[in-house]
Amino acid sequence: MASADQLGEVFARRPKRADARRNYDALIAAAREVFGECGAGASLEEIARRAGVGIGTLYRNFPKRRDLFEAVYVEEVRALSASATDLADLPAWDALVAWLHRFVAYVGTKRALAEELVHDSEVFRSCRTEIYAAGEPLLRRAQEAGAARPDASFDDVVRLVSGIMAYQFPEPAQRDRVLAIALDGLRPPATDR
Amino acid sequence: MASADQLGEVFARRPKRADARRNYDALIAAAREVFGECGAGASLEEIARRAGVGIGTLYRNFPKRRDLFEAVYVEEVRALSASATDLADLPAWDALVAWLHRFVAYVGTKRALAEELVHDSEVFRSCRTEIYAAGEPLLRRAQEAGAARPDASFDDVVRLVSGIMAYQFPEPAQRDRVLAIALDGLRPPATDR
């Protein structure tokens, strides 16, 4: 699969010299934090600062903002998409809902990722492809089982869910309630459910 | 009602000298554009530039960013909340849906307003109060008519809808489809609707 190769490539860019690798990892950790707090437009100098690294080092490892951004999320996206497989033995609808809850857990706190998932951005398309490849079969299975409305695309679902997550909720209980309402809308139009 | 007074106050700040009023109005028009394009953090200098006005003029009329922001949306919020009254003769559910569509039309293109509606910010609370005062009765009426699920608060609905609108949709058709899914979730849990 082409998209996985691309994600692998990104991962392989990790440098080999010990000090370099240390800095690389510190940068990614810092970037994860800062992107999470400030969104995709966060200050790169702040990231270097927080990683305890010169700004030059940041730019050597990640010449473009997007390079850093990708490196941060590749791992998480992989984990998320991999986690779709161990839901196979649940009923179709429950599997979809369970996966979407994971999706929310991964994506919900990371405004930056959610933004990029919707605007399509170069190589980031790979991440989207990966996520969609994982989630779409779950939706289709639910639709075939008659548990989800047939006229919704997986893209609709992603937008529905990640839109809701876009703003932080003061109370997680409300977040779950709103998510539940949205998911109810995904059920088949009428009678049986 | 206290909130309306406060909105009135904002409106009354409009200056009286002809040139001043011209600039004031140009600033609001420019701000509406720029806030719409760039969100609430837009550059004030860009706004002044686009209004064809010196930056000093902007600051004299609107000493704080929020002042400008408020002035921009007061009018729109008023219109939106006023428009709830002429839906009284529709069936409860249809009235709610119709108003939410107006809500989307007003708010959907204005990321900045949606942001502020959720984060609560000083005087902006008035706008929210006003909007909620308009929309909440519509929801309650729908709930009493058994057309909307009783466990959803109006705040839930606002978050549901404005979250979905947070990212632009390339195709408006998809936006409507996703909105429809979400609104379906608002229907009462089971059988009759």
Added chain:
DNA sequence: AACGTAGCGGAGGGGTGCCTCCGTTTGCAA
């Protein structure tokens, strides 16, 4: 027509961010 003042606008100081360049440091292979 003349005048007082409300209003104008933009220069400028301070801050922050982006990105490049290059003298210095350091890991590691020989």
Added chain:
DNA sequence: TTGCAAACGGAGGCACCCCTCCGCTACGTT
């Protein structure tokens, strides 16, 4: 241990933004 290529880091140039201040303009009044 030595040597050198790889890696470091931060100074500095440029751009943009925020906000203040003050000499100039022109509106509306008398």
